[in-house]
Amino acid sequence: MLVQSRRAVPFDRLEGPETRLRLVLLGGLAVVSIVLFGLTLRSLPFPHTRTARVGAPQVVVDAMGMQWSWLLSRRELPARVPIAFAVGSRDVNHDFAIYDSTGRLLAQVQGMPGYTNRLLYVFPRAGEYTVRCLEYCGLGHHTMSTTLTVTDR
Amino acid sequence: MTYGDVPPSAMLWAPGRSNGDVLRASLAYMVTGLASMLLMGLLGLLMRLDQAGMLIISPTWFYRVMTLHGSGMIASVLLAAMGGIAAAVSPTTRLSARALWIALVIYMMGNGFVVLATLVGGFAGGWTVLYPLPEHGLVWSLGSALAIYAGYLFVALGLFLFCVQMLVALARSHGGLTKALAWRFLFSFGRDTRDALPRPVELIAAVIAIDGIAAATAGAIYLIPLFAQASHLITSVDALFAKNFVLLFGHTIANLSIYVTAGLVYAALPAYAKRAWPLTWPVAAAWNLIIPLMLLNYSHHLYADFAQPFALQLLGEIGSYAVALPSFIVTIIGALALMYRSGMRWSSASIFFALGLWGWVFGGMGALLDATIPVNQVMHNTLWVVAHFHTYFVLGALAFAWAYLSYMVEMLSPVAAHRGIDAATWLYGVGGAGFILMFFVSGANSVPRRFAVHLPQWQIYGRIAVPFVVLLALSLAWISWDLGTRMRSAWRATLDSSGVS
Numbered sequence: 001m002l003v004q005s006r007r008a009v010p011f012d013r014l015e016g017p018e019t020r021l022r023l024v025l026l027g028g029l030a031v032v033s034i035v036l037f038g039l040t041l042r043s044l045p046f047p048h049t050r051t052a053r054v055g056a057p058q059v060v061v062d063a064m065g066m067q068w069s070w071l072l073s074r075r076e077l078p079a080r081v082p083i084a085f086a087v088g089s090r091d092v093n094h095d096f097a098i099y100d101s102t103g104r105l106l107a108q109v110q111g112m113p114g115y116t117n118r119l120l121y122v123f124p125r126a127g128e129y130t131v132r133c134l135e136y137c138g139l140g141h142h143t144m145s146t147t148l149t150v151t152d153r
Numbered sequence: 154m155t156y157g158d159v160p161p162s163a164m165l166w167a168p169g170r171s172n173g174d175v176l177r178a179s180l181a182y183m184v185t186g187l188a189s190m191l192l193m194g195l196l197g198l199l200m201r202l203d204q205a206g207m208l209i210i211s212p213t214w215f216y217r218v219m220t221l222h223g224s225g226m227i228a229s230v231l232l233a234a235m236g237g238i239a240a241a242v243s244p245t246t247r248l249s250a251r252a253l254w255i256a257l258v259i260y261m262m263g264n265g266f267v268v269l270a271t272l273v274g275g276f277a278g279g280w281t282v283l284y285p286l287p288e289h290g291l292v293w294s295l296g297s298a299l300a301i302y303a304g305y306l307f308v309a310l311g312l313f314l315f316c317v318q319m320l321v322a323l324a325r326s327h328g329g330l331t332k333a334l335a336w337r338f339l340f341s342f343g344r345d346t347r348d349a350l351p352r353p354v355e356l357i358a359a360v361i362a363i364d365g366i367a368a369a370t371a372g373a374i375y376l377i378p379l380f381a382q383a384s385h386l387i388t389s390v391d392a393l394f395a396k397n398f399v400l401l402f403g404h405t406i407a408n409l410s411i412y413v414t415a416g417l418v419y420a421a422l423p424a425y426a427k428r429a430w431p432l433t434w435p436v437a438a439a440w441n442l443i444i445p446l447m448l449l450n451y452s453h454h455l456y457a458d459f460a461q462p463f464a465l466q467l468l469g470e471i472g473s474y475a476v477a478l479p480s481f482i483v484t485i486i487g488a489l490a491l492m493y494r495s496g497m498r499w500s501s502a503s504i505f506f507a508l509g510l511w512g513w514v515f516g517g518m519g520a521l522l523d524a525t526i527p528v529n530q531v532m533h534n535t536l537w538v539v540a541h542f543h544t545y546f547v548l549g550a551l552a553f554a555w556a557y558l559s560y561m562v563e564m565l566s567p568v569a570a571h572r573g574i575d576a577a578t579w580l581y582g583v584g585g586a587g588f589i590l591m592f593f594v595s596g597a598n599s600v601p602r603r604f605a606v607h608l609p610q611w612q613i614y615g616r617i618a619v620p621f622v623v624l625l626a627l628s629l630a631w632i633s634w635d636l637g638t639r640m641r642s643a644w645r646a647t648l649d650s651s652g653v654s
Contacts, residue, residue, distance in 0.1 A: 112396075
């Protein structure tokens with residue numbers, strides 16, 4: 001940018017290339033956007049799309065968020081089985097986020113007062129998983145976590 | 154005052170009349186906004202030091218500071234942007250300086266309420282004031298929640314007044330709003346040029362004024378039920394309704410900052426590229442498209458709310474992709490083409506403009522990734538989100554705002570910039586890029602946002618970021634000192650002017 005901007009040429013000589021560049025970019029980016037959008041439709045995280053991909057849930061876990069802890073109906077879960085987390089909230093907005101033991105975020109859904117959001121997830125392997133709240137919910141937000149134990153049962 | 158081949162569109166003075174009173178109000182907006190931004194930036198440094206484990210702040214204070222930093226920064230950047238756009242349209246549009254000052258006072262009263270609510274009232278509900286947290290904070294009072302609602306309402310009212318005034322003035326000067334939006338030219342695919350076309354910055358000002366009015370209205374729709382609930386007039390507010398409207402308000406305001414300041418690129422970059430940037434059909438089409446698209450893309454913040462209607466979820470992704478196309482293809486490519494082989498005159502202002510263009514590109518790429526639903530599933534509410542909007546702000550909207558203030562001072566003040574100011578501007582870019590890069594790395598490693606306490610394995614990102622934030626602060630101190638020493642003569646020039654360039 002610095003080098004090319006110092007050399008002056010008449011602007012009208014550039015208008016043709018600029019228009020062509022715009023058209024190429026418009027076409028290229030439009031195609032990329034449409035393809036990307038189409039691909040995302042295959043891997044949406046919403047309950048009906050995940051059910052279609054991984055099958056109906058075999059285990060249902062009720063997860064209720066409250067300042068600043070999670071109340072879970074069970075903590076020991078099977079690996080490689082579709083599990084539905086029915087996530088709600090008793091007070092403010094929370095976010096039920098599952099982390100693996102390496103600290104990688106795997107999936108999340110909001111826990112909202114007055115609503116129950118269902119997150120379908122299949123744990124790929126046994127191990128300890130951490131649930132953190134990712135929606136800011138007050139002064140104890142960063143302490144709001146719990147663990148899940150996934151087994152090969 | 155001229156710059157060789159500077160096109161008239163780049164000038165600040167109104168031909169044949171004085172717009173010095175509007176320029177003074179504009180300078181007040183920009184200086185207030187950018188000075189507040191510096192203070193809010195220092196609060197950001199405090200938070201990053203805490204997350205790096207280099208300075209321990211109690212969670213109580215961390216979240217207060219976080220709330221003030223977020224709300225204050227958004228309000229500051231938008232204020233500076235509003236000042237810039239008022240100055241940029243003032244040569245050809247008769248704005249009322251009195252109305253500008255009234256809007257500024259109301260806007261700043263709102264900011265005063267926010268400062269009181271957080272620092273005195275202990276409010277720490279986050280800048281999003283996401284219902285019902287403000288009323289269920291457990292440690293702050295309902296009074297401080299009401300104070301922050303009042304603050305937001307005043308900010309929305311100040312923005313509303315500014316935008317209405319802008320729209321009315323533009324409609325008057327062009328003989329109607331549709332002419333200010335160049336609709337006859339647009340819908341004839343550029344063939345019908347019977348109407349005098351607005352300058353790009355005027356069309357952009359009309360676009361953002363329309364969306365600004367929509368955003369302020371969304372803010373009122375969000376806040377009025379909350380006041381009603383606090384007064385026991387209604388028992389509760391639907392959480393999903395509240396989330397939609399607070400994001401339509403807040404996200405659109407944050408978006409407005411970048412789009413308003415992009416208008417400043419059209420207004421001032423020609424002075425440095427020494428080429429005109431007239432209204433063309435792609436520019437008219439792109440900016441008219443921004444009107445609906447800017448109001449749609451907030452929905453990508455609700456992907457994790459599975460209760461949100463499915464169509465709105467898809468619209469969030471489509472709208473986010475769609476809004477990127479006109480911005481990138483028309484404004485960014487247009488600006489780069491304007492600079493390409495132009496014999497560009499490099500100064501602090503034009504360096505800021507160049508940084509802002511690249512910041513917009515990279516911030517946009519980060520935003521597009523996050524707006525892709527399956528990616529968002531593992532990125533939402535991590536520091537990736539923080540990374541993309543800091544890129545938009547620090548290396549986008551703020552860079553453009555600093556550029557335009559530098560341009561104004563350069564135009565108005567006879568005092569030359571100090572030596573080394575160009576280097577300081579480049580250092581701003583280096584500091585900003587390093588600071589933001591560590592947010593991106595943190596987000597890619599799933600580090601959550603809005604955590605007062607970071608795990609030891611996350612602190613390394615903050616430790617690397619801190620020196621870059623310090624560099625950013627030092628460069629801004631240098632640039633502010635330079636502009637500050639020339640501001641008095643710039644202000645005087647607006648008083649002495651006969652209004653003829």
